[in-house]
Amino acid sequence: MRITLTGIKADVGSIGGHLKPSAGLIDAVRASVKRDGKGLLIDHYVSSTGDDVAILMTHEHGVDCDRIHKLAWDAFLAGTEVAKAQGLYGAGQDLLSDAFSGNAKGLGPAVAEMEFEERPNEPFLLFTADKTEPGAYNLPLYLAFADPMYNAGLALAPAIGKGFTFTVMDVDHTNGDRVIELSTPEESYDLVALLRDNGRFVIESIRSRHDGDIAAASCTTRLKNIAGTYVGKDDPIMIVRTQKSFPATGEILAPFEIAHLVSGFMRGSHTGSLMPVKASSGVSFFDGPPIVSCMAFSVQNGKLTEPVDAFDHPYWDWVRDKASLKSHHIRQQGFSGPAMLGYHELEYGGIRHRMKDLDERFVVRSDG
Numbered sequence: 001m002r003i004t005l006t007g008i009k010a011d012v013g014s015i016g017g018h019l020k021p022s023a024g025l026i027d028a029v030r031a032s033v034k035r036d037g038k039g040l041l042i043d044h045y046v047s048s049t050g051d052d053v054a055i056l057m058t059h060e061h062g063v064d065c066d067r068i069h070k071l072a073w074d075a076f077l078a079g080t081e082v083a084k085a086q087g088l089y090g091a092g093q094d095l096l097s098d099a100f101s102g103n104a105k106g107l108g109p110a111v112a113e114m115e116f117e118e119r120p121n122e123p124f125l126l127f128t129a130d131k132t133e134p135g136a137y138n139l140p141l142y143l144a145f146a147d148p149m150y151n152a153g154l155a156l157a158p159a160i161g162k163g164f165t166f167t168v169m170d171v172d173h174t175n176g177d178r179v180i181e182l183s184t185p186e187e188s189y190d191l192v193a194l195l196r197d198n199g200r201f202v203i204e205s206i207r208s209r210h211d212g213d214i215a216a217a218s219c220t221t222r223l224k225n226i227a228g229t230y231v232g233k234d235d236p237i238m239i240v241r242t243q244k245s246f247p248a249t250g251e252i253l254a255p256f257e258i259a260h261l262v263s264g265f266m267r268g269s270h271t272g273s274l275m276p277v278k279a280s281s282g283v284s285f286f287d288g289p290p291i292v293s294c295m296a297f298s299v300q301n302g303k304l305t306e307p308v309d310a311f312d313h314p315y316w317d318w319v320r321d322k323a324s325l326k327s328h329h330i331r332q333q334g335f336s337g338p339a340m341l342g343y344h345e346l347e348y349g350g351i352r353h354r355m356k357d358l359d360e361r362f363v364v365r366s367d368g
């Protein structure tokens with residue numbers, strides 16, 4: 001059976017600042033998806049990570065389907081109504097357009113979706129992250145799909161050893177989608193040259209070179225480019241199929257042990273360690289730290305199993321402690337150097353006015 005997995009995620013309001021959506025908000029989103037999904041969806045699952053709500057949907061209508069995107073949009077509007085009624089902070093903040101215009105991409109919510117012929121056994125992972133940006137997945141995806149230090153299958157399983165084709169988007173380009181395809185292992189170094197810049201080049205999808213099947217799809221929106229001003233970080237969503245000719249689930253999870261430093265901590269303007277957390281975790285310290293959760297599903301004829309919370313395991317408790325320590329270390333230097341993002345990545349406009357005022361006060365000394 002040919003099915004589509006669509007994951008759409010948005011911040012439409014949370015309790016106590018940008019910490020976590022209310023149960024009422026999540027219930028409203030769930031009820032709306034359930035009502036509007038009748039006859040359109042095969043199955044769905046609603047979850048939260050930090051201050052964002054994610055809707056996972058299975059259906060037969062392919063990617064970029066207006067009706068599916070509108071269903072999610074309307075569910076976020078229903079959540080926004082509750083957010084407003086409860087006085088939640090940032091009510092409706094990621095719904096950047098007043099009227100839905102056919103596709104949730106480019107409007108605010110983060111979208112990851114893929115269509116494929118279901119395998120007899122179909123495991124996949126749904127990643128949702130908060131207080132970070134889509135490029136946060138660049139390093140873990142590269143390591144899981146292209147580095148034998150993380151993916152033992154590259155050496156041990158011939159289908160995986162054929163390598164993968166990465167589609168990478170230049171998210172600074174606002175006039176249409178600017179993309180490039182690079183295949184590993186031959187073009188690994190070219191790929192790394194792009195992926196080092198998480199703020200600009202983002203992995204959009206990955207396909208197997210063994211059979212051309214889609215393995216991973218990630219969101220590539222940048223709210224800054226859509227709204228032209230700061231409206232929060234892009235808090236990315238990603239779907240990854242696993243096993244057989246794709247990396248094993250554990251190979252996809254393994255690079256998250258690094259808890260690498262990413263952008264998006266406090267005011268979308270600081271660097272912090274990406275902490276793998278349990279599903280439904282909120283945020284706290286310094287409006288963070290940046291977090292990622294992962295729910296593992298199996299699907300058959302579009303019907304989802306209950307999820308397994310992939311980071312709910314004692315091993316990840318140790319990783320969480322390590323991530324706290326990494327964030328603690330960089331927080332010790334406050335605004336200095338790499339702790340705060342570079343000038344063009346700062347997401348609060350106020351500093352531009354400050355810099356303009358200061359610029360006018362600079363003087364160039366005359367010689368002598």
Ligand code: F6R
Nearest residue numbers: 017018131232233266267268287
């Ligand atoms: C939001 C976020 C927060 C806010 C901060 C200030 O996802 O990352 O760190 O940027 O709480 O929010 P405002 O400017 O809305 O008071």
Ligand code: MG
Nearest residue numbers: 011018051232
């Ligand atoms: Mg937010």
Ligand code: MG
Nearest residue numbers: 011052130235
């Ligand atoms: Mg968020």
